[in-house]
Amino acid sequence: MNTEANSARRSHLLGRLFIYGSLLALAAFYLMPLWVMIVTSLKSLDEIYAGSFVGLPKAITFEAWEKAWGQACIGTACDGLRPYFINSLLMVIPAVILSTGIGAINGYILTKWRFPGSNFFFGMLLFGCFLPFQAVILPMAQLLGSLRLSGTIPGLVLVHTVYGISFTTLFFRNYFITIPDELTRAAQIDGAGFFRIFFSVMLPAALPIIVVSCIWQFTQIWNDFLFGVSFTAGQSSPITVALNNIVNVTMGRKQYNVDMAAAMIAAIPTLVVYIVAGRYFVRGLTAGAVKG
Amino acid sequence: MKLTTLLAASIAFIPAVAMAEEKGKVEGIHHWVSESEVNALKVITDKLATKGYIWQDSAVGGLSGANALQALRTRLAAGNPPTTMQFLGYEGLDWAKEGVLRSLNDLYVKNGWDKALAPQLLAFVKSDDDYISLPINMHRQNWVWANKAVFDKAGLAEPKSWDELIAAGPKLKEAGVIPLAIGDEPWQILEVFEAILVDVNGPDFYEKAVIDLDEGALSSEQMVDAFDKLRQVRGLVDDGFTGRDWAVATGMVASGKAAMQVMGDWAKGEFLAKGMKPGVDFLCFPTPTATPNYKFVIDAFGVFKSDDPVVVAGQDAWAESIMDPEVQTNFNKIKGSIPARSDVPVDDFDDCAKRSFADREAAVAGGAMLGGLTEGFAAQPQFSGVYSDVVAKFFVTDMSSKDAVQSLVDGINNAR
């Protein structure tokens, strides 16, 4: 009796050991590149060229971060990443709000106000999620030119909103489909109209999926490179394009520590969003992205 | 509340961008983003500033200028071209054929620039009867850069043929030195191959096989020989060459970890930046051959057609800044190349540049001035692309020389 309980406890202990062991080993694997980046960005260039990429810095210096933020040269402009960081903010905030708002109302219509053919339209929208974007760059440039938005941040906002609608609509449609139709019908009987139901019934219930949609869109748009490099130049570029210019030095001695600091600066906003809202992320996925 | 403010702020951005088109600005797309490149560019833009124009920088780095070309394409599609753009190889000529470049004949004639340039160079700045670009420099591509201390220790001198160069390999390996530093990027490998192609088979063969893309030359035994040589060169390279930037490879030569690198003279800046002196700490000599030749690469700027007299005046100022002899001298001292103008005094350049000047004169006289294939001065990009595909694949796999020649012929025919 006693030994049985003991062996059960031992096997339980072994199981726990296995679980924690695997989880920690995997965590180390996932943290490794971040470790390399942070450590390298804190080293002086001489130390890096002297050999070690992976080890701890002998003397921590924030020189590379300062340089990446305020002094690194892109072309003849030596302003660092700061102006481009602001560009990216000015681009990402309106684009996230617009695409999430439009996606929310689309999802609402496609679940609660269905009409003949609405499912077909949804299918059409969805295919936009899987578009290889290179295929639309040239016609898009022509369109932006005729709208007089070429080379501007509002132009990028427009592009990101158009190509974000597909995903946000998918998120909201899959979420709203789980809200019982009776709820909207009851509100309708009470005399609420199309917009009132949306704002006072649907939106309050949709917080988790709003967070998911915002995180997804924020990451996609902040990290976008292709649209940025195609539709802007010079001072109106987003941060990824500026990062590419700093990192892809075509000739000359590579400043690995500045590269890594610049990469970290470009990554921080999305990292912060994940760390702060990671919990909503999983909860939102439970509610929306997973069907059934 | 804050969100609306931000929205408003992003809309308020439109006039700010529109203002960039204001008077007195010259906007240029280029792909010079490293420190020495930028410092060189500053020589031109400082000159421009003395003429009262502000330089607006639209650098797009990376991918050997492909990103910059993509940016230009979309800008042209949108009807919003920059004032000027940096061109390599046939790019300028191709755009001229599309009718988007301004003819610079008036400026060339007025300033006598047409007489200041080598005739081989004119082929890339002149489209039919129109001058369409402004060359700032001339790089020489077929250089070998060597560490002098390593050479002295191994008892080596400047090799006279590729066989000699290859034969130095075992000696250097014994001394614990990597004979040849290189990266795996297709263009770095192609630089070596095209040097072998002309050094072993002569300039005439190069013209037939690379410039004319003659099928007989492409499938000839000489081509097989060139691939055989490249296979031998592969034996001089260490295994860690993947993802190695060319400048890192140059650094290996500078530090004595490797003995040699085959690279254009933009590599010189790397040695100079480390305080090393040509002839004392490092050696520069042309790739070894019995038939001396000069492979050139030019950086040139084209300007785009415009109806706006302010923009045109800015273009004139930009053109005069680039072609200014003093600007050409100072620019090239930083960039490692030599001036595009052949009438600029050479006395205060270093020994490598002086050798480049002398060789250029000899090559112009002897008809051995050749456009570099890798940077797009010998064949249209769809063909040079086939060369780089095949050569890169050959170099990193154990493809046979015969198969390589076959896929070269097939690839070129497919791209025609």
Added chain:
Amino acid sequence: MRSTLSMRDRLTHWLPRLVLSPSLVAVFIGVYLFIAWTGWISLSSSKMVPKYDFVGLEQYIRLWATPRWETAVVNLFLFTVLFLAITIAIGLLIAILLDQRVRAEGFLRAVYLYPMALSFIVTGTAWKWILNPDLGVEKVVNDLGWSGFVFDWITRPDTAIYCVVIAAVWQSTGFAMAIFLAGLRGIDTSIIKAAQIEGAGLPRIYMSIIVPMLRPAFLSVIVLLSYISIKSFDLVLALTNAGPGNATEMPSTFMFSATFRRNQMGVGAASAMMMLMTVAAIIVPYLYSELRESRNEH
């Protein structure tokens, strides 16, 4: 009275369509019209700038006669299969382990998820060093004393594509894990208890009961990962720049270099159309079945 009611009815009838229409117009132009444009270019002789003539399937024939395109197609296939299989396997494993009421779950979850927040341009650079035998893992292990250890996949043309897979898996596992974890949390725990009482071990319970119940989560993961896999442009460029040689070429990088570097816009457009058709062949049936299912539900 009656007429206002019908006005209202009519408004209610048309309002949703009206509100939806701008999105539809935007997507119609931005996706379908632009695809049509690309399709047209793929049938033209366009080289450096678009040309609106007609040369039939010439560009497609040229495309399939290009060895680099074949490499790209084989690579995409290899990459997608491995990337999906490994990401799903590890993502599911982590999700199951995390579902065992572990401590510091929130922290661990954040650790697995953070790579999703980083741009491929950023992670590719870091991975390039880690995978480089002279700088990264091989050197560290060698320095620790195992001098025989070799990890030089990225230098070899036949194995470099696996390095791209490793970096891509690293980036996306967290996403798969999150979706699986959500699916697991949605499963009634009494099923597990009932099975345990009948004497089944945990691994068996998961293999034969829980995992099959995650079918919808699998579908979502496959769709989202396919999207990421098609987008694998930035990663390849930053990690291997399609090298060594052209060994890690992908259709997206091929399309980019044909169109923007080699003045073969027609070939580029043809390759874009091939990518599109492949995507459509996978996605359209999936979308169709999903939409049909949801119609049956309601």
